[in-house]
Amino acid sequence: MTTETTTTATAKIPAPATPYQRDIAQYWNNEARPVNLRLGDVDGLYHHHYGIGAVDHAALGDPAHSEYEKKLIAELHRLESAQAEFLLDHLGTVQPGDTLVDAGCGRGGSMVMAHRRFGCKVEGVTLSATQADFGNRRARELRIDDHVRSRVCNMLDTPFDKGSVTASWNNESTMYVDLHDLFAEHSRFLKVGGRYVTITGCWNPRYGQPSKWVSQINAHFECNIHSRREYLRAMADNRLVPQTIVDLTPDTLPYWELRATSSLVTGIEKAFIESYRDGSFQYVLIAADRV
Numbered sequence: 001m002t003t004e005t006t007t008t009a010t011a012k013i014p015a016p017a018t019p020y021q022r023d024i025a026q027y028w029n030n031e032a033r034p035v036n037l038r039l040g041d042v043d044g045l046y047h048h049h050y051g052i053g054a055v056d057h058a059a060l061g062d063p064a065h066s067e068y069e070k071k072l073i074a075e076l077h078r079l080e081s082a083q084a085e086f087l088l089d090h091l092g093t094v095q096p097g098d099t100l101v102d103a104g105c106g107r108g109g110s111m112v113m114a115h116r117r118f119g120c121k122v123e124g125v126t127l128s129a130t131q132a133d134f135g136n137r138r139a140r141e142l143r144i145d146d147h148v149r150s151r152v153c154n155m156l157d158t159p160f161d162k163g164s165v166t167a168s169w170n171n172e173s174t175m176y177v178d179l180h181d182l183f184a185e186h187s188r189f190l191k192v193g194g195r196y197v198t199i200t201g202c203w204n205p206r207y208g209q210p211s212k213w214v215s216q217i218n219a220h221f222e223c224n225i226h227s228r229r230e231y232l233r234a235m236a237d238n239r240l241v242p243q244t245i246v247d248l249t250p251d252t253l254p255y256w257e258l259r260a261t262s263s264l265v266t267g268i269e270k271a272f273i274e275s276y277r278d279g280s281f282q283y284v285l286i287a288a289d290r291v
């Protein structure tokens with residue numbers, strides 16, 4: 001699919017497979033929102049996903065206190081890291097000699113966490129050269145670049161050998177691709193008996209069609225949110241059998257309600273809060289066995 005390459009100071013960048021992927025690469029190359037960078041600065045784990053769990057109001061203290069905003073940022077970051085830990089909890093048994101794949105790895109925060117937990121290799125793919133450079137720089141700073149590597153690569157067309165990967169995941173990155181193409185690729189590189197996990201936002205088929213809030217989220221991020229039904233159908237068609245499905249919607253609402261009160265709001269908070277409350281949108285984890 002990718003025939004041409006561009007050479008930069010650090011690496012050969014494959015040409016985007018489609019004009020859409022070129023636009024998405026550009027979007028993430030230019031992204032520098034304080035809500036992501038200031039949260040990442042708390043402990044050096046940079047995430048591009050949302051949070052789960054109860055807000056620790058005792059840790060936040062008095063909103064009138066001069067340190068409150070700093071504590072609020074640390075609390076939002078704690079909830080985002082808790083989300084990544086929850087995803088890693090579902091990867092199954094992983095040995096230090098194993099390889100994991102983070103499909104749509106962003107700045108690589110989840111990859112560092114996975115390596116710290118399992119001691120294994122973690123390979124990340126992103127469309128964005130800026131993100132891959134960022135993740136590789138962090139891995140070098142942490143002296144784990146022999147185990148944790150990001151590259152610019154289309155997650156639908158990866159270089160990983162057939163049956164070579166113990167577990168793989170998409171953390172809030174499935175809404176940029178066709179699910180049949182995506183699960184066919186995971187199924188190809190996963191070992192039989194391997195594990196696939198996603199945490200994602202999906203529209204609820206019980207609502208009928210994507211609500212106006214879901215359409216707003218799509219426009220905001222230039223993405224295409226799929227329905228819950230579509231996930232299960234595309235998995236079934238690609239030898240991925242769901243083992244665990246968790247509706248995380250009630251667990252992510254406190255994160256959004258807290259974020260909406262912060263100085264780092266981006267304007268998309270209302271769409272998430274309203275769609276989670278009216279039931280048109282759900283935040284879910286799906287863990288599936290490669291059979």
Ligand SMILES: C[S@@+](CC[C@H](N)C(=O)[O-])C[C@H]1O[C@@H](n2cnc3c(N)ncnc32)[C@H](O)[C@@H]1O
Nearest residue numbers: 047048049104105106126127154155171173176
């Ligand atoms: C919202 S971010 C999630 C980042 C990361 N999973 C995390 O939890 O921090 C979406 C990511 O998906 C990546 N992405 C979107 N389409 C992709 C594709 N076709 N191939 C590889 N990465 C893709 C983007 O480059 C970006 O890194």
Ligand SMILES: CC(C)=CCC/C(C)=C/COP(=O)(O)OP(=O)(O)O
Nearest residue numbers: 033035036047048049172200201221
């Ligand atoms: C659950 C859904 C539908 C997610 C869409 C994908 C996405 C952009 C996730 C968060 O990225 P981010 O951390 O860069 O976003 P923000 O700047 O809003 O924190």
Ligand SMILES: [Mg+2]
Nearest residue numbers: 035036048049
């Ligand atoms: Mg964010």
